[in-house]
Amino acid sequence: MIELEHLSKTFGSGVSAVRDVSLRVADGEFLVLIGESGSGKTTTLNMINRLVEPSSGRVLIDGADVRSGDPVALRRQIGFVFQEIGLFPHMPVAENIAITPKLLGWPLNEIDARVHELLSLVQLGNADIASRRPAQLSGGQRQRVGVARALAARPKIMLMDEPFGALDALIRDELAADYRAIHDQLGLTTILVTHDMTEAFLLADRIAVMREGELLQVATPRELAASPADDFVRRLIEIPRRRAEKLAKAMQSA
Amino acid sequence: MNNLFSAGFANLPDYLGQHVLVSVSAILLGLAISLPLAILAYRVTWLRGPALTVASVVQTIPGLALLALFYPLLVIISAFTTATFGFGFRALGFLPAMLALALYSMLPVLRNTIVGLTGLDPAIIRAARATGMTPMQSLWLVELPLAAPVIMAGIRTAAVWVIGTATLSTPIGQTSLGNYIFTGLQTENWVLVLFGCIAAAVLALLIDRLLALAEDGFAKRQLWRQWWALAAIVIVVGVSLFPLFGHAGETVTVGTKSFDEQYILGSLIQKRLNAAGIASARRDGLGSTVAFHALTNGDIDISIDYTGTIWTNEMKRTDQPGRAAVLAQMTAWLGKTYGIRVLPLGFENAYAVAMRRDRADDLHIDTLADLAAHAGGMTIGGDYEIFSRPEWRAVTAAYGFKFARQRQYQSDFMYRAVASNDVDAITAFSSDGRVAEYNLKLLGDPKGAFPPYDTVLLISAKHAHDQKLLAALKPLIGAIDLKTMQRANLMVDREKDKRTPEETADWLSSKLKH
Numbered sequence: 001m002i003e004l005e006h007l008s009k010t011f012g013s014g015v016s017a018v019r020d021v022s023l024r025v026a027d028g029e030f031l032v033l034i035g036e037s038g039s040g041k042t043t044t045l046n047m048i049n050r051l052v053e054p055s056s057g058r059v060l061i062d063g064a065d066v067r068s069g070d071p072v073a074l075r076r077q078i079g080f081v082f083q084e085i086g087l088f089p090h091m092p093v094a095e096n097i098a099i100t101p102k103l104l105g106w107p108l109n110e111i112d113a114r115v116h117e118l119l120s121l122v123q124l125g126n127a128d129i130a131s132r133r134p135a136q137l138s139g140g141q142r143q144r145v146g147v148a149r150a151l152a153a154r155p156k157i158m159l160m161d162e163p164f165g166a167l168d169a170l171i172r173d174e175l176a177a178d179y180r181a182i183h184d185q186l187g188l189t190t191i192l193v194t195h196d197m198t199e200a201f202l203l204a205d206r207i208a209v210m211r212e213g214e215l216l217q218v219a220t221p222r223e224l225a226a227s228p229a230d231d232f233v234r235r236l237i238e239i240p241r242r243r244a245e246k247l248a249k250a251m252q253s254a
Numbered sequence: 255m256n257n258l259f260s261a262g263f264a265n266l267p268d269y270l271g272q273h274v275l276v277s278v279s280a281i282l283l284g285l286a287i288s289l290p291l292a293i294l295a296y297r298v299t300w301l302r303g304p305a306l307t308v309a310s311v312v313q314t315i316p317g318l319a320l321l322a323l324f325y326p327l328l329v330i331i332s333a334f335t336t337a338t339f340g341f342g343f344r345a346l347g348f349l350p351a352m353l354a355l356a357l358y359s360m361l362p363v364l365r366n367t368i369v370g371l372t373g374l375d376p377a378i379i380r381a382a383r384a385t386g387m388t389p390m391q392s393l394w395l396v397e398l399p400l401a402a403p404v405i406m407a408g409i410r411t412a413a414v415w416v417i418g419t420a421t422l423s424t425p426i427g428q429t430s431l432g433n434y435i436f437t438g439l440q441t442e443n444w445v446l447v448l449f450g451c452i453a454a455a456v457l458a459l460l461i462d463r464l465l466a467l468a469e470d471g472f473a474k475r476q477l478w479r480q481w482w483a484l485a486a487i488v489i490v491v492g493v494s495l496f497p498l499f500g501h502a503g504e505t506v507t508v509g510t511k512s513f514d515e516q517y518i519l520g521s522l523i524q525k526r527l528n529a530a531g532i533a534s535a536r537r538d539g540l541g542s543t544v545a546f547h548a549l550t551n552g553d554i555d556i557s558i559d560y561t562g563t564i565w566t567n568e569m570k571r572t573d574q575p576g577r578a579a580v581l582a583q584m585t586a587w588l589g590k591t592y593g594i595r596v597l598p599l600g601f602e603n604a605y606a607v608a609m610r611r612d613r614a615d616d617l618h619i620d621t622l623a624d625l626a627a628h629a630g631g632m633t634i635g636g637d638y639e640i641f642s643r644p645e646w647r648a649v650t651a652a653y654g655f656k657f658a659r660q661r662q663y664q665s666d667f668m669y670r671a672v673a674s675n676d677v678d679a680i681t682a683f684s685s686d687g688r689v690a691e692y693n694l695k696l697l698g699d700p701k702g703a704f705p706p707y708d709t710v711l712l713i714s715a716k717h718a719h720d721q722k723l724l725a726a727l728k729p730l731i732g733a734i735d736l737k738t739m740q741r742a743n744l745m746v747d748r749e750k751d752k753r754t755p756e757e758t759a760d761w762l763s764s765k766l767k768h
Contacts (some may be wrong), residue, residue: 051383076386086381090399090475099395100385133475149385 001027002048002157002189007057009043017043019213020057025191027156030183032200033193034236035210041193044210045159048191049078061157076100079150079188083162085142087134093119093145094130100153118148121182140171147179151186158183160192164199176203198240209233262434262449267497270453272429274494276348277420280355281413288360289405292367293393302368309361317419320358324350325426325544329551346544346553347537351423351430358419359412366408370401399472406469413465417458421450425512427537427548431457436539441514441746441755442666460490505533506723509554512539513665514746514755515603515685515709515739519558521759523711523727530726542639543567546712550592555714556727560603562705564588566644577602577706584710593715595724600732600767601685601739604707605645607634608682608694610672621698625679626653633659635668635677645704646681652703666747669694685709685736687744709734733766 002025009018018040025031033041046052048059050071059066066074087096094115101111119125122144134142143163150158163179164172180203183190194200200207201221208218209229217229225241228234288309295301312320328345336342343349374397382392398405421432434450437443464486471479506527510520520536527534537554546568548554561580565571569587574580581598588594607622619625625632634657640646641660649655661677666688672680673692682689684696684707711730717723742762745753753761 049384051380072386072388075384080381080384082377082381082384084375084377084381086375086377086384088378088381088396088400090396099387103386103391153386 001025001060001062002191003060004044004048005058005060007044007047007059008055009040009047009052010055017213018047018054021210021213021215022057023208023215023218025189027189028187030180030190030192030203030205032204032207033191033210034195034197034200034207036195038212039210040213041210042161045161045191045193048157048159049075049080051075051080076104076153077155077157079153079155079158081143081146081150081158081160081163083165085134085146085166087142087145087149089134092131092133093124093137096134096145097148097152099149104153106153114152115148118151121151122148123178124148139167140175143167143175144178147175147182151182156189158188158190160190162194163192165194165196179203197236198243201237201240209236262446265433266453269429269431269433269450270457270494271497273417273420273431273454273457274491276351276355276423276428276430277413277417278491279348280352280416280420281359281409283352283356284359284412284416285363285409287356288363289367291360292364293371293398295364295368296371297389305364306361306368309364312357313361317354317358318422318425321351321354321419321422321426322541322544324354328353329547332551342551344553345551346427346540346548348428350426351420351428355416355420355423359416362408362411362415363405364408366411367401367405370404370408371397373404374400403469403473406465406472410462410465410469414458414462417461418454421454424539425541426544427509427540427553429537433538436512437517437755439664440512440539440666441517441752442749443746443752443754457494461487464490505535506556506717507535507537507554509537509540509545509548509557511542511545511558513683514743515683516558517755518742518746518758518762519599519709521755522730522762523556523558525759525763526726526730527723530722532723532726549594549712549714552714552716555717557712558599558709559712560707560709562604562645562707565705566648570644571705572644572648574702574705577708580706581708581710588712589718593718595713595718597711597713597724597727597731599709599711599730599734601709601734601736602707603683603685603709603739605640605681605704606684606696606699607649607679608672608689608696609679610675611693611695613675613678614695614697619695619697621700622649622653622655622703623700625697626655628678629655629657632657632678633661633676634679634681635661635663635671636681637665637668638662640681649699649703652701685739685743687740687742687747690740691744691748709739729766734762735767738762738765 004021004023007018007021010016021044033044035041043052047054048066050066097115097118098111101114115130116125119130124141124144129137129141134145137145164176167175176199192203204221206218206220207224209216211232217224217233224233225237228237291305295305325345328350332342332345378396378400379392382396387395420430421435423430424432424436431450431454434446434453438446438450464483468480468483471477471483508520508523510516517538520538524534524536537548540548542563545554545557546559546564549557561584564584565580569584585596588596607625609619617628619628641662661671663671668680669682669686669688669692671677672694682694682696689696711727713723742758745758745761746755
């Protein structure tokens with residue numbers, strides 16, 4: 001279980017990015033953190049694996065404060081996927097995926113086996129991709145490698161910062177669906193940040209809505225649709241609905 | 255022409271080896287300082303400004319001045335360590351050259367390393383942290399490999415600069431390809447100057463190409479290119495350094511100042527030492543005071559100097575008791591103060607003001623006293639030293655000179671300048687063959703304002719009682735007269751039938767009076 005307790009972050013410039021956010025994510029849950037840009041969702045995510053340290057409040061994982069231990073050890077236990085993917089351009093795909101197990105000092109044959117296992121998990125197993133450099137991959141392939149790298153050391157928790165945001169629509173849906181399947185298969189706890197309500201509805205067990213650093217509402221997609229906490233949430237959840245209606249109309253007239 | 259070339263090639267193994275040795279050491283030392291400093295400045299932001307500013311300021315100091323400044327600095331440090339810890343070190347030659355060049359190499363490496371690291375994609379550095387790398391692991395596994403092509407480009411620039419600038423280490427006693435250039439410049443041997451320039455350029459280009467290959471390897475992430483380049487550099491450096499091995503053992507170092515007569519006499523001394531089975535080395539083209547201090551400091555063992563120079567510059571004397579007395583008192587003083595032994599060669603190479611004979615006769619100028627009346631409308635040319643030397647102050651005070659303009663020349667250009675009327679008078683050297691060649695008139699010094707300048711060999715305290723060495727040099731004592739030396743100097747200076755200092759030394763050897 002991940003618990004955020006009264007988490008706040010004020011940056012050095014005096015900008016209050018996150019204000020008093022409290023939230024619980026159960027084991028095996030898929031939580032989507034949604035909000036506009038500047039709503040504090042990425043900062044909140046980064047405080048979980050201490051890429052950003054909170055100004056006040058705390059984060060507990062399975063009851064233990066994350067700040068009681070070594071941040072490096074913490075990050076090796078948590079998978080992280082970025083929108084920018086951030087593959088290391090000077091390393092071939094296999095080395096990119098192997099990085100965290102290598103840092104943890106796994107035996108080489110075990111790392112090798114794990115890399116191939118992961119490549120087939122993210123559906124890159126049949127292509128001769130392991131020895132290629134990131135620059136030789138398509139965007140979708142790159143993010144699949146990004147997911148494989150995050151999963152390499154068998155984390156229980158995955159943090160994803162708009163992981164599919166920069167991809168083409170088609171690849172994006174495919175990848176999102178594939179990831180949700182992996183989440184279920186491995187029994188992961190995932191917190192995914194997005195600004196796309198459609199994606200949130202499609203992926204999430206629960207959705208947490210943030211605005212201007214504050215948490216407005218946490219609910220299942222169904223609850224959220226039925227009883228939005230305020231006007232902002234209402235407008236936010238209407239976007240996919242309106243889109244769907246427009247789309248249906250356009251399809252009919254065509 | 256042919257013999258000039260072959261003289262050039264004969265010295266190539268020694269000069270090239272020394273040049274590569276000092277350059278490579280300087281680059282390695284420079285890297286050892288600037289790479290960690292750049293990485294520190296990358297992490298500690300406030301350090302960037304000061305580090306880059308200091309390196310930039312160093313870069314604005316002309317290479318020659320930077321190299322020259324390290325000599326007195328090391329003399330002071332050496333004196334300090336001797337007094338405090340009981341050991342000194344050689345302040346001339348390799349050490350100051352290497353340190354100055356290392357300093358010179360820092361800016362491009364610092365700048366490129368900082369730029370290369372700060373220019374990295376922040377997403378990749380974030381990814382490195384998120385995958386669980388410590389800051390050190392991130393630096394070694396991600397940041398440095400990714401910045402490597404930019405860093406390599408900086409190292410490449412630094413290497414080319416250092417190899418080029420190393421030619422300027424000759425005047426502080428480090429043999430380099432610059433020996434060709436400086437010797438050539440002094441003896442107006444343009445073939446030799448060109449030879450030195452081309453040799454340095456070829457070396458710089460070769461290293462540049464090989465480092466470019468390594469840089470390419472880093473950029474394309476092809477390990478074999480990097481190894482190939484590294485291996486090639488090791489081979490080039492190894493081959494260049496090879497002739498330097500086997501120079502072991504006790505050698506007597508002959509230091510010369512930067513003009514023809516010194517080169518000829520230096521060569522003559524070396525030939526005599528070698529004939530007597532004494533291993534010898536040369537430190538050519540030293541500055542006048544540098545040479546004297548190098549001798550007292552034990553960096554060189556034999557130098558060729560002039561009584562008046564020591565009299566005024568070192569003994570700080572302003573009186574003028576006459577030629578014999580100056581020699582006697584100087585000999586006693588050097589022996590008592592530094593344990594230096596003095597061997598007079600028999601001729602004087604005095605400072606004297608010279609004019610074109612026709613011009614001087616037209617104006618009825620025979621002496622410095624006659625010149626004083628015309629000085630107000632005249633330009634005087636001199637070498638780099640004379641106008642700041644006490645002798646010149648004494649002369650101007652004695653005759654009340656006030657020249658309209660002063661110009662400084664490389665000493666051989668000075669004679670041409672007066673011959674072609676660019677200047678009206680020059681401070682010539684009486685033993686210089688060009689006084690006769692250009693038909694110059696040496697003006698009399700009725701007030702005896704210039705001191706006498708007997709040419710003497712100075713033997714360092716260490717060898718002052720070395721009987722084998724003294725015996726080898728004995729045939730030179732009092733054996734050279736002014737006319738012979740003038741002819742020898744002219745053989746090196748003249749345009750036609752130009753001789754190398756080595757050939758001239760052989761000729762001079764055959765003309766010794768005994």
